[in-house]
Amino acid sequence: xxxxxxxxxxxxxxxxxxxxxxxxxxxxxxxxxxxxxxxxxxxxxxxxxxxxxxxxxxxxxxxxxxxxxxxxxxxxxxxxxxxxxxxxxxxxxxxxxxxxxxxxxxxxxxxxxxxxxxxxxxxxxxxxxxxxxxxxxxxxxxxxxxxxxxxxxxxxxxxx
Amino acid sequence: xxxxxxxxxxxxxxxxxxxxxxxxxxxxxxxxxxxxxxxxxxxxxxxxxxxxxxxxxxxxxxxxxxxxxxxxxxxxxxxxxxxxxxxxxxxxxxxxxxxxxxxxxxxxxxxxxxxxxxxxxxxxxxxxxxxxxxxxxxxxxxxxxxxxxxxxxxxxxxxx
Amino acid sequence: xxxxxxxxxxxxxxxxxxxxxxxxxxxxxxxxxxxxxxxxxxxxxxxxxxxxxxxxxxxxxxxxxxxxxxxxxxxxxxxxxxxxxxxxxxxxxxxxxxxxxxxxxxxxxxxxxxxxxxxxxxxxxxxxxxxxxxxxxxxxxxxxxxxxxxxxxxxxxxxx
Numbered sequence: 001x002x003x004x005x006x007x008x009x010x011x012x013x014x015x016x017x018x019x020x021x022x023x024x025x026x027x028x029x030x031x032x033x034x035x036x037x038x039x040x041x042x043x044x045x046x047x048x049x050x051x052x053x054x055x056x057x058x059x060x061x062x063x064x065x066x067x068x069x070x071x072x073x074x075x076x077x078x079x080x081x082x083x084x085x086x087x088x089x090x091x092x093x094x095x096x097x098x099x100x101x102x103x104x105x106x107x108x109x110x111x112x113x114x115x116x117x118x119x120x121x122x123x124x125x126x127x128x129x130x131x132x133x134x135x136x137x138x139x140x141x142x143x144x145x146x147x148x149x150x151x152x153x154x155x156x157x158x159x160x
Numbered sequence: 161x162x163x164x165x166x167x168x169x170x171x172x173x174x175x176x177x178x179x180x181x182x183x184x185x186x187x188x189x190x191x192x193x194x195x196x197x198x199x200x201x202x203x204x205x206x207x208x209x210x211x212x213x214x215x216x217x218x219x220x221x222x223x224x225x226x227x228x229x230x231x232x233x234x235x236x237x238x239x240x241x242x243x244x245x246x247x248x249x250x251x252x253x254x255x256x257x258x259x260x261x262x263x264x265x266x267x268x269x270x271x272x273x274x275x276x277x278x279x280x281x282x283x284x285x286x287x288x289x290x291x292x293x294x295x296x297x298x299x300x301x302x303x304x305x306x307x308x309x310x311x312x313x314x315x316x317x318x319x320x
Numbered sequence: 321x322x323x324x325x326x327x328x329x330x331x332x333x334x335x336x337x338x339x340x341x342x343x344x345x346x347x348x349x350x351x352x353x354x355x356x357x358x359x360x361x362x363x364x365x366x367x368x369x370x371x372x373x374x375x376x377x378x379x380x381x382x383x384x385x386x387x388x389x390x391x392x393x394x395x396x397x398x399x400x401x402x403x404x405x406x407x408x409x410x411x412x413x414x415x416x417x418x419x420x421x422x423x424x425x426x427x428x429x430x431x432x433x434x435x436x437x438x439x440x441x442x443x444x445x446x447x448x449x450x451x452x453x454x455x456x457x458x459x460x461x462x463x464x465x466x467x468x469x470x471x472x473x474x475x476x477x478x479x480x
Contacts, residue, residue: 005312010478012341014400017202021172024282028304034312042337043400059417061410069401080174080203081229090221094286097219122344126414144348152325152354152475155312158170158319159478165472177362181332184442188464194472240334240363241389250381254446257379315472318330318479 004035006154010147013160014043014071015079016088016103022160023106029156030113038110039147041120044160045129046071047103048117048138055133062128069127073103073135111137118142164195166314170307173320174203174231175239176248176263182320183266189316190273198270199307200298201280204320205289206231207263208277208298215293222288229287233263233295271297278302324355326474330467333480334363334391335399336408336423342480343426349476350433358430359467360458361440364480365449366391367423368437368458375453382448389447393423393455431457438462 007029011022022038029036040048049055051072057063081087095102101109110117119134121141131141151157167189171182182198189196200208209215209231217226241247255262261269270277279294281301291301311317327349331342342358349356360368369375369391377386401407415422421429430437439454441461451461471477 007308007312012338012480018172021202024304025308029308032305032308034308042341061414065410065414090225091286094221094225094288098285100282100286122420125418126411126420128414144344145352148327148345148349148352148354148476152327154476156308156317157476157478158317159480160172160319167468167472178332181362184464185468189468192465192468194468250385251446254381254385254448258445260442260446316468316474316477318477320332320479 004033006150007034007036007156008147008150008154009036009038009157010159011038011040011044011047012042013079014046014076016076016091017078017080018160019044019047019073019076019103020106023103023110025158026115027106027110027113030110030115034155036110036115037118037150038115039118039120039142041123043069045119045123045127046076047073048107048119048134049129050133050135051075056130057128059128065127066129066133073107076103107135107137118146120144164193166310167194167196167316168307168310168314169196169198169317170319171198171200171204171207172202173239174206174236176236176251177238177240178320179204179207179233179236179263180266183263183270185318186275187266187269187273190270190275194315196270196273196275197278197310198275199278199280199302201283203229205279205283205287206236207233208267208279208294209289210293210295211235216290217288219288225287226289226293233267236263267295267297278306280304324353326470327354327356327476328467328470328474329356329358329477330479331358331360331364331367332362333399334366334396336396336411337398337400338480339364339367339393339396339423340426343423343430345478346435347426347429347433350430350435354475356430356433356435357438357470358435359438359440359462361443363389365439365443365447366396367393368427368439368454369449370453370455371395376450377448379448385447386449386453393427396423427455427457438466440464
Protein backbone atom coordinates (compact mmCIF):
# COMPACT_ATOMS: atom_id res chain seq x y z
CA UNK A 1 0.00 0.00 0.00
CA UNK A 2 1.28 3.45 -0.88
CA UNK A 3 2.20 5.69 2.01
CA UNK A 4 -0.10 8.61 2.71
CA UNK A 5 1.03 12.13 1.93
CA UNK A 6 1.70 14.13 5.08
CA UNK A 7 0.53 17.58 6.16
CA UNK A 8 2.13 19.10 9.27
CA UNK A 9 1.09 22.30 11.00
CA UNK A 10 2.63 24.36 13.80
CA UNK A 11 -0.02 26.24 15.77
CA UNK A 12 1.96 29.02 17.42
CA UNK A 13 -0.90 31.47 17.79
CA UNK A 14 -3.72 31.22 20.32
CA UNK A 15 -6.05 33.56 18.46
CA UNK A 16 -9.48 32.20 17.61
CA UNK A 17 -9.23 33.20 13.95
CA UNK A 18 -5.90 31.46 13.38
CA UNK A 19 -7.06 28.40 15.33
CA UNK A 20 -10.13 28.11 13.09
CA UNK A 21 -7.96 28.46 10.01
CA UNK A 22 -5.61 25.74 11.25
CA UNK A 23 -8.36 23.25 12.04
CA UNK A 24 -10.23 23.90 8.76
CA UNK A 25 -7.00 23.13 6.89
CA UNK A 26 -6.30 20.08 9.07
CA UNK A 27 -9.75 18.51 8.66
CA UNK A 28 -9.82 19.29 4.93
CA UNK A 29 -6.38 17.73 4.45
CA UNK A 30 -7.54 14.63 6.39
CA UNK A 31 -10.66 14.40 4.23
CA UNK A 32 -8.38 14.41 1.17
CA UNK A 33 -6.58 11.36 2.52
CA UNK A 34 -3.55 13.10 3.98
CA UNK A 35 -1.93 12.15 7.29
CA UNK A 36 -2.16 15.28 9.42
CA UNK A 37 -0.30 16.36 12.57
CA UNK A 38 -0.61 19.62 14.46
CA UNK A 39 2.07 20.78 16.89
CA UNK A 40 0.87 23.33 19.44
CA UNK A 41 3.52 25.62 20.82
CA UNK A 42 3.61 28.82 22.89
CA UNK A 43 0.22 30.64 22.79
CA UNK A 44 -1.12 27.86 20.57
CA UNK A 45 -1.25 25.65 23.68
CA UNK A 46 -4.25 27.74 24.75
CA UNK A 47 -6.28 26.03 22.02
CA UNK A 48 -5.84 22.59 23.55
CA UNK A 49 -6.13 23.46 27.23
CA UNK A 50 -9.21 21.95 28.87
CA UNK A 51 -12.08 24.42 29.10
CA UNK A 52 -13.06 23.25 32.59
CA UNK A 53 -11.34 23.53 35.95
CA UNK A 54 -8.22 25.42 36.90
CA UNK A 55 -4.66 24.65 35.84
CA UNK A 56 -2.46 23.36 38.65
CA UNK A 57 1.00 24.80 38.07
CA UNK A 58 3.90 24.87 40.47
CA UNK A 59 5.41 28.15 41.63
CA UNK A 60 3.87 31.57 41.97
CA UNK A 61 4.84 32.92 38.54
CA UNK A 62 3.48 29.91 36.65
CA UNK A 63 0.26 30.04 38.68
CA UNK A 64 -0.11 33.72 37.74
CA UNK A 65 0.67 33.06 34.07
CA UNK A 66 -1.99 30.37 33.86
CA UNK A 67 -4.49 32.68 35.49
CA UNK A 68 -4.07 35.60 33.10
CA UNK A 69 -3.37 33.28 30.15
CA UNK A 70 -6.09 30.76 31.04
CA UNK A 71 -6.86 29.54 27.51
CA UNK A 72 -9.30 26.82 26.46
CA UNK A 73 -10.98 26.70 23.04
CA UNK A 74 -14.06 28.51 24.31
CA UNK A 75 -12.11 31.44 25.74
CA UNK A 76 -10.05 32.32 22.66
CA UNK A 77 -10.49 35.75 21.10
CA UNK A 78 -10.13 37.16 17.61
CA UNK A 79 -6.75 38.74 16.86
CA UNK A 80 -8.62 41.83 15.63
CA UNK A 81 -11.94 43.48 16.48
CA UNK A 82 -12.37 41.58 19.71
CA UNK A 83 -13.97 44.76 21.07
CA UNK A 84 -14.25 43.50 24.66
CA UNK A 85 -15.72 40.23 23.38
CA UNK A 86 -18.39 41.71 21.09
CA UNK A 87 -16.45 41.03 17.88
CA UNK A 88 -15.63 37.47 18.93
CA UNK A 89 -19.25 36.81 19.87
CA UNK A 90 -20.40 38.21 16.51
CA UNK A 91 -17.97 36.05 14.55
CA UNK A 92 -19.23 32.93 16.34
CA UNK A 93 -22.83 33.91 15.52
CA UNK A 94 -21.99 34.51 11.86
CA UNK A 95 -20.34 31.09 11.67
CA UNK A 96 -23.36 29.41 13.26
CA UNK A 97 -25.73 31.14 10.84
CA UNK A 98 -24.13 29.44 7.84
CA UNK A 99 -23.74 26.18 9.80
CA UNK A 100 -19.97 26.42 9.98
CA UNK A 101 -18.66 24.10 12.73
CA UNK A 102 -17.38 25.78 15.89
CA UNK A 103 -13.76 25.39 16.99
CA UNK A 104 -14.79 22.72 19.51
CA UNK A 105 -16.63 20.79 16.82
CA UNK A 106 -13.63 21.09 14.51
CA UNK A 107 -11.33 19.68 17.21
CA UNK A 108 -13.66 16.70 17.73
CA UNK A 109 -13.95 16.16 13.96
CA UNK A 110 -10.17 16.36 13.58
CA UNK A 111 -9.68 13.70 16.25
CA UNK A 112 -12.27 11.42 14.62
CA UNK A 113 -10.57 11.83 11.25
CA UNK A 114 -7.23 10.74 12.69
CA UNK A 115 -5.52 14.13 12.92
CA UNK A 116 -2.78 13.86 15.56
CA UNK A 117 -2.44 16.69 18.09
CA UNK A 118 0.89 17.22 19.89
CA UNK A 119 1.76 19.68 22.66
CA UNK A 120 5.26 21.18 22.59
CA UNK A 121 7.24 19.71 25.47
CA UNK A 122 9.41 22.78 26.03
CA UNK A 123 6.53 25.28 26.00
CA UNK A 124 4.60 23.14 28.48
CA UNK A 125 7.69 23.10 30.68
CA UNK A 126 8.31 26.83 30.56
CA UNK A 127 4.67 27.73 31.11
CA UNK A 128 4.14 25.13 33.82
CA UNK A 129 1.35 23.21 32.13
CA UNK A 130 0.91 19.70 33.51
CA UNK A 131 -0.27 17.09 30.98
CA UNK A 132 -3.64 16.81 32.71
CA UNK A 133 -4.43 20.41 31.79
CA UNK A 134 -4.65 19.34 28.12
CA UNK A 135 -7.83 18.05 26.51
CA UNK A 136 -8.25 14.34 25.85
CA UNK A 137 -7.88 14.72 22.07
CA UNK A 138 -4.17 15.46 22.52
CA UNK A 139 -1.94 12.50 21.58
CA UNK A 140 1.10 13.35 23.69
CA UNK A 141 3.88 15.84 24.27
CA UNK A 142 6.48 16.14 21.52
CA UNK A 143 9.59 18.22 20.89
CA UNK A 144 10.89 20.34 18.03
CA UNK A 145 12.91 17.41 16.67
CA UNK A 146 9.80 15.28 16.34
CA UNK A 147 8.03 18.11 14.52
CA UNK A 148 10.94 18.62 12.12
CA UNK A 149 11.10 14.88 11.48
CA UNK A 150 7.48 14.94 10.36
CA UNK A 151 7.84 18.24 8.51
CA UNK A 152 10.68 17.11 6.33
CA UNK A 153 8.60 14.20 5.08
CA UNK A 154 5.54 16.38 4.50
CA UNK A 155 4.08 17.72 1.27
CA UNK A 156 2.58 20.69 3.12
CA UNK A 157 4.02 22.36 6.23
CA UNK A 158 2.64 25.62 7.64
CA UNK A 159 3.49 27.84 10.62
CA UNK A 160 0.23 29.38 11.78
CA UNK B 161 7.66 21.05 -22.00
CA UNK B 162 8.60 20.69 -18.37
CA UNK B 163 5.97 21.69 -15.85
CA UNK B 164 6.60 24.87 -13.92
CA UNK B 165 7.49 24.73 -10.25
CA UNK B 166 4.68 25.98 -8.06
CA UNK B 167 4.65 28.49 -5.21
CA UNK B 168 1.47 28.77 -3.13
CA UNK B 169 0.75 31.36 -0.46
CA UNK B 170 -2.03 31.75 2.10
CA UNK B 171 -2.62 35.40 2.97
CA UNK B 172 -4.39 35.20 6.31
CA UNK B 173 -3.35 38.61 7.60
CA UNK B 174 -4.76 41.93 6.44
CA UNK B 175 -1.84 43.98 7.75
CA UNK B 176 -0.09 46.21 5.22
CA UNK B 177 3.36 44.90 6.16
CA UNK B 178 2.47 41.25 5.69
CA UNK B 179 0.56 42.03 2.48
CA UNK B 180 3.65 43.74 1.06
CA UNK B 181 5.80 40.79 2.06
CA UNK B 182 3.38 38.35 0.38
CA UNK B 183 3.24 40.27 -2.90
CA UNK B 184 7.00 40.84 -3.05
CA UNK B 185 7.49 37.09 -2.67
CA UNK B 186 4.73 36.32 -5.21
CA UNK B 187 6.05 38.67 -7.91
CA UNK B 188 9.65 37.56 -7.32
CA UNK B 189 8.64 33.89 -7.59
CA UNK B 190 6.75 34.65 -10.82
CA UNK B 191 9.79 36.47 -12.23
CA UNK B 192 11.83 33.32 -11.48
CA UNK B 193 9.46 31.32 -13.67
CA UNK B 194 7.35 29.79 -10.91
CA UNK B 195 3.58 29.34 -11.13
CA UNK B 196 2.21 31.35 -8.22
CA UNK B 197 -1.18 31.27 -6.46
CA UNK B 198 -2.28 33.30 -3.46
CA UNK B 199 -5.26 32.28 -1.35
CA UNK B 200 -6.80 35.11 0.67
CA UNK B 201 -8.63 34.06 3.79
CA UNK B 202 -10.05 35.80 6.88
CA UNK B 203 -8.50 39.27 7.38
CA UNK B 204 -6.43 38.70 4.24
CA UNK B 205 -9.61 39.29 2.23
CA UNK B 206 -9.23 42.97 3.13
CA UNK B 207 -6.28 43.14 0.74
CA UNK B 208 -8.40 42.24 -2.28
CA UNK B 209 -11.56 44.19 -1.47
CA UNK B 210 -12.24 47.01 -3.91
CA UNK B 211 -11.06 50.36 -2.63
CA UNK B 212 -14.13 52.18 -3.97
CA UNK B 213 -17.80 52.05 -3.01
CA UNK B 214 -19.42 50.30 -0.07
CA UNK B 215 -19.81 46.56 0.42
CA UNK B 216 -23.38 45.34 0.08
CA UNK B 217 -23.81 42.57 2.65
CA UNK B 218 -27.03 40.97 3.80
CA UNK B 219 -28.11 41.14 7.44
CA UNK B 220 -27.34 43.72 10.10
CA UNK B 221 -24.29 42.00 11.60
CA UNK B 222 -22.55 41.50 8.25
CA UNK B 223 -23.29 45.10 7.29
CA UNK B 224 -21.70 46.24 10.57
CA UNK B 225 -18.69 43.96 10.12
CA UNK B 226 -18.00 45.33 6.65
CA UNK B 227 -18.26 48.86 7.97
CA UNK B 228 -15.74 48.50 10.79
CA UNK B 229 -13.63 46.03 8.78
CA UNK B 230 -13.91 47.94 5.49
CA UNK B 231 -10.61 46.85 3.96
CA UNK B 232 -9.20 47.70 0.54
CA UNK B 233 -5.48 47.82 -0.27
CA UNK B 234 -5.28 51.56 0.35
CA UNK B 235 -6.80 51.34 3.83
CA UNK B 236 -4.52 48.66 5.30
CA UNK B 237 -2.39 49.54 8.29
CA UNK B 238 0.94 48.36 9.63
CA UNK B 239 0.71 45.63 12.29
CA UNK B 240 2.98 47.78 14.50
CA UNK B 241 3.64 51.51 14.87
CA UNK B 242 0.49 52.49 13.02
CA UNK B 243 0.32 55.41 15.49
CA UNK B 244 -3.09 56.62 14.31
CA UNK B 245 -1.95 56.39 10.71
CA UNK B 246 1.33 58.27 11.06
CA UNK B 247 3.51 55.16 11.01
CA UNK B 248 1.68 53.71 8.02
CA UNK B 249 1.96 57.01 6.14
CA UNK B 250 5.68 57.18 6.93
CA UNK B 251 6.31 53.63 5.72
CA UNK B 252 4.60 54.41 2.40
CA UNK B 253 6.76 57.54 2.03
CA UNK B 254 9.94 55.60 2.78
CA UNK B 255 9.00 53.00 0.16
CA UNK B 256 8.30 55.69 -2.43
CA UNK B 257 11.63 57.37 -1.73
CA UNK B 258 13.57 54.32 -2.84
CA UNK B 259 11.10 53.70 -5.69
CA UNK B 260 9.67 50.56 -4.12
CA UNK B 261 6.29 49.73 -5.75
CA UNK B 262 3.19 50.38 -3.62
CA UNK B 263 0.87 47.52 -2.67
CA UNK B 264 -1.54 48.52 -5.46
CA UNK B 265 1.28 48.48 -7.98
CA UNK B 266 2.42 45.08 -6.71
CA UNK B 267 -1.11 43.67 -7.13
CA UNK B 268 -1.26 44.94 -10.73
CA UNK B 269 2.23 43.58 -11.44
CA UNK B 270 1.31 40.22 -9.95
CA UNK B 271 -1.76 39.97 -12.17
CA UNK B 272 0.27 40.88 -15.26
CA UNK B 273 2.87 38.24 -14.37
CA UNK B 274 0.20 35.56 -14.17
CA UNK B 275 -0.05 35.23 -10.38
CA UNK B 276 -3.48 33.76 -9.58
CA UNK B 277 -5.48 35.34 -6.74
CA UNK B 278 -8.22 33.31 -5.01
CA UNK B 279 -10.67 34.39 -2.31
CA UNK B 280 -11.57 31.80 0.32
CA UNK B 281 -15.17 30.71 -0.27
CA UNK B 282 -15.94 30.01 3.39
CA UNK B 283 -14.51 33.30 4.71
CA UNK B 284 -16.48 35.26 2.09
CA UNK B 285 -19.61 33.40 3.21
CA UNK B 286 -19.09 34.00 6.93
CA UNK B 287 -18.20 37.65 6.48
CA UNK B 288 -20.94 38.30 3.94
CA UNK B 289 -18.71 39.47 1.12
CA UNK B 290 -20.39 39.26 -2.29
CA UNK B 291 -18.07 38.49 -5.23
CA UNK B 292 -18.54 41.98 -6.64
CA UNK B 293 -16.84 43.47 -3.57
CA UNK B 294 -13.55 41.93 -4.77
CA UNK B 295 -11.17 43.67 -7.15
CA UNK B 296 -11.00 42.60 -10.77
CA UNK B 297 -7.58 40.96 -10.39
CA UNK B 298 -9.17 38.14 -8.36
CA UNK B 299 -9.55 34.92 -10.37
CA UNK B 300 -12.42 33.34 -8.43
CA UNK B 301 -13.51 31.96 -5.10
CA UNK B 302 -11.83 28.73 -3.99
CA UNK B 303 -12.00 26.44 -0.98
CA UNK B 304 -9.48 24.92 1.40
CA UNK B 305 -9.39 21.70 -0.66
CA UNK B 306 -8.35 23.61 -3.76
CA UNK B 307 -5.60 25.35 -1.81
CA UNK B 308 -4.30 22.07 -0.37
CA UNK B 309 -4.38 20.49 -3.84
CA UNK B 310 -2.06 23.23 -5.08
CA UNK B 311 0.04 23.27 -1.93
CA UNK B 312 0.90 19.60 -2.05
CA UNK B 313 2.31 20.02 -5.55
CA UNK B 314 4.26 23.14 -4.60
CA UNK B 315 7.95 23.61 -3.98
CA UNK B 316 7.25 26.55 -1.66
CA UNK B 317 4.14 27.03 0.51
CA UNK B 318 3.87 29.80 3.09
CA UNK B 319 1.18 30.89 5.56
CA UNK B 320 1.47 34.67 5.87
CA UNK C 321 28.75 12.68 -0.26
CA UNK C 322 24.99 13.13 -0.17
CA UNK C 323 23.74 16.69 -0.08
CA UNK C 324 22.26 17.88 3.17
CA UNK C 325 18.54 18.46 3.46
CA UNK C 326 17.69 22.14 3.70
CA UNK C 327 15.48 24.06 6.11
CA UNK C 328 14.72 27.70 5.30
CA UNK C 329 12.92 30.16 7.55
CA UNK C 330 11.58 33.68 7.00
CA UNK C 331 11.56 35.69 10.22
CA UNK C 332 9.06 38.46 9.51
CA UNK C 333 8.07 39.11 13.09
CA UNK C 334 10.16 40.93 15.67
CA UNK C 335 8.27 39.57 18.66
CA UNK C 336 10.35 37.79 21.30
CA UNK C 337 8.08 34.74 21.34
CA UNK C 338 8.24 34.18 17.58
CA UNK C 339 11.98 34.85 17.54
CA UNK C 340 12.50 32.17 20.20
CA UNK C 341 10.36 29.74 18.23
CA UNK C 342 12.34 30.42 15.06
CA UNK C 343 15.73 29.91 16.69
CA UNK C 344 14.65 26.77 18.56
CA UNK C 345 13.54 25.29 15.22
CA UNK C 346 16.71 26.46 13.47
CA UNK C 347 19.12 25.04 16.05
CA UNK C 348 17.15 21.79 16.30
CA UNK C 349 17.15 21.39 12.50
CA UNK C 350 20.92 22.04 12.46
CA UNK C 351 21.45 19.44 15.19
CA UNK C 352 19.56 16.95 13.00
CA UNK C 353 22.05 17.55 10.21
CA UNK C 354 20.01 19.95 8.12
CA UNK C 355 21.47 22.99 6.35
CA UNK C 356 19.58 25.93 7.84
CA UNK C 357 19.11 29.51 6.60
CA UNK C 358 17.05 32.27 8.19
CA UNK C 359 15.97 35.36 6.23
CA UNK C 360 15.11 38.34 8.40
CA UNK C 361 12.68 40.79 6.86
CA UNK C 362 10.60 43.76 8.07
CA UNK C 363 10.16 43.69 11.89
CA UNK C 364 12.25 40.51 12.00
CA UNK C 365 15.31 42.69 11.37
CA UNK C 366 14.94 43.87 14.96
CA UNK C 367 16.15 40.45 16.10
CA UNK C 368 19.53 40.86 14.43
CA UNK C 369 20.19 44.53 15.15
CA UNK C 370 23.15 45.09 17.47
CA UNK C 371 22.10 45.61 21.06
CA UNK C 372 24.69 48.36 21.63
CA UNK C 373 25.03 51.85 20.25
CA UNK C 374 22.64 53.84 18.14
CA UNK C 375 21.70 53.18 14.51
CA UNK C 376 23.06 55.75 12.07
CA UNK C 377 20.39 56.21 9.41
CA UNK C 378 20.18 58.95 6.80
CA UNK C 379 17.22 61.33 6.69
CA UNK C 380 14.90 62.47 9.45
CA UNK C 381 12.18 59.86 8.97
CA UNK C 382 14.60 56.93 9.01
CA UNK C 383 16.32 58.35 12.09
CA UNK C 384 12.93 58.58 13.82
CA UNK C 385 11.93 55.07 12.73
CA UNK C 386 15.13 53.58 14.15
CA UNK C 387 14.57 55.44 17.40
CA UNK C 388 11.03 54.21 18.05
CA UNK C 389 11.76 50.84 16.43
CA UNK C 390 15.19 50.41 18.03
CA UNK C 391 15.28 46.61 18.12
CA UNK C 392 18.09 44.35 19.32
CA UNK C 393 17.56 40.87 20.73
CA UNK C 394 17.53 42.14 24.32
CA UNK C 395 14.80 44.72 23.67
CA UNK C 396 12.23 42.45 22.02
CA UNK C 397 8.85 42.02 23.68
CA UNK C 398 6.27 39.26 23.79
CA UNK C 399 3.45 39.61 21.24
CA UNK C 400 0.99 39.15 24.11
CA UNK C 401 1.02 39.92 27.82
CA UNK C 402 3.98 42.26 27.59
CA UNK C 403 2.25 44.31 30.32
CA UNK C 404 4.73 47.19 30.21
CA UNK C 405 7.61 44.73 30.30
CA UNK C 406 6.44 42.63 33.25
CA UNK C 407 5.21 39.72 31.10
CA UNK C 408 8.37 39.70 29.02
CA UNK C 409 10.55 39.78 32.13
CA UNK C 410 8.54 36.91 33.64
CA UNK C 411 8.87 34.79 30.51
CA UNK C 412 12.65 35.25 30.53
CA UNK C 413 12.74 34.23 34.22
CA UNK C 414 10.64 31.14 33.56
CA UNK C 415 12.96 30.12 30.73
CA UNK C 416 16.01 30.59 32.91
CA UNK C 417 14.49 28.50 35.69
CA UNK C 418 14.35 25.43 33.49
CA UNK C 419 17.74 26.29 31.93
CA UNK C 420 16.29 27.13 28.55
CA UNK C 421 18.83 29.17 26.54
CA UNK C 422 18.04 32.87 26.10
CA UNK C 423 17.52 34.35 22.64
CA UNK C 424 21.07 35.69 22.63
CA UNK C 425 22.44 32.27 23.53
CA UNK C 426 20.32 30.68 20.79
CA UNK C 427 21.70 33.13 18.21
CA UNK C 428 25.27 32.30 19.25
CA UNK C 429 24.50 28.56 19.19
CA UNK C 430 22.89 28.86 15.75
CA UNK C 431 25.97 30.60 14.37
CA UNK C 432 28.27 27.94 15.85
CA UNK C 433 26.12 25.19 14.34
CA UNK C 434 26.43 26.73 10.87
CA UNK C 435 22.98 28.30 10.60
CA UNK C 436 23.20 31.11 8.02
CA UNK C 437 21.52 34.43 8.87
CA UNK C 438 20.55 36.82 6.06
CA UNK C 439 19.08 40.32 6.28
CA UNK C 440 16.56 41.29 3.61
CA UNK C 441 18.17 43.85 1.29
CA UNK C 442 14.94 45.68 0.48
CA UNK C 443 13.76 46.00 4.09
CA UNK C 444 17.17 47.32 5.15
CA UNK C 445 16.92 49.86 2.34
CA UNK C 446 13.41 51.02 3.20
CA UNK C 447 14.11 51.24 6.91
CA UNK C 448 17.51 52.84 6.47
CA UNK C 449 19.54 50.22 8.28
CA UNK C 450 23.24 50.32 7.40
CA UNK C 451 25.01 46.95 7.41
CA UNK C 452 27.05 47.93 10.46
CA UNK C 453 23.85 48.08 12.54
CA UNK C 454 23.58 44.28 12.22
CA UNK C 455 25.23 41.84 14.63
CA UNK C 456 28.34 39.99 13.58
CA UNK C 457 26.54 36.66 13.29
CA UNK C 458 24.76 37.91 10.13
CA UNK C 459 26.23 36.44 6.93
CA UNK C 460 25.19 39.17 4.49
CA UNK C 461 22.26 40.96 2.90
CA UNK C 462 20.12 38.89 0.51
CA UNK C 463 17.01 39.47 -1.56
CA UNK C 464 13.70 37.70 -2.04
CA UNK C 465 15.05 35.82 -5.07
CA UNK C 466 17.87 34.32 -3.02
CA UNK C 467 15.38 33.25 -0.36
CA UNK C 468 13.07 31.63 -2.93
CA UNK C 469 16.04 29.87 -4.53
CA UNK C 470 16.84 28.27 -1.17
CA UNK C 471 13.20 27.65 -0.31
CA UNK C 472 12.42 25.70 -3.42
CA UNK C 473 15.23 23.28 -2.65
CA UNK C 474 14.20 22.94 0.99
CA UNK C 475 12.40 20.13 2.76
CA UNK C 476 10.99 22.54 5.33
CA UNK C 477 10.15 26.22 4.74
CA UNK C 478 8.30 28.33 7.30
CA UNK C 479 7.14 31.96 7.44
CA UNK C 480 7.35 33.02 11.07
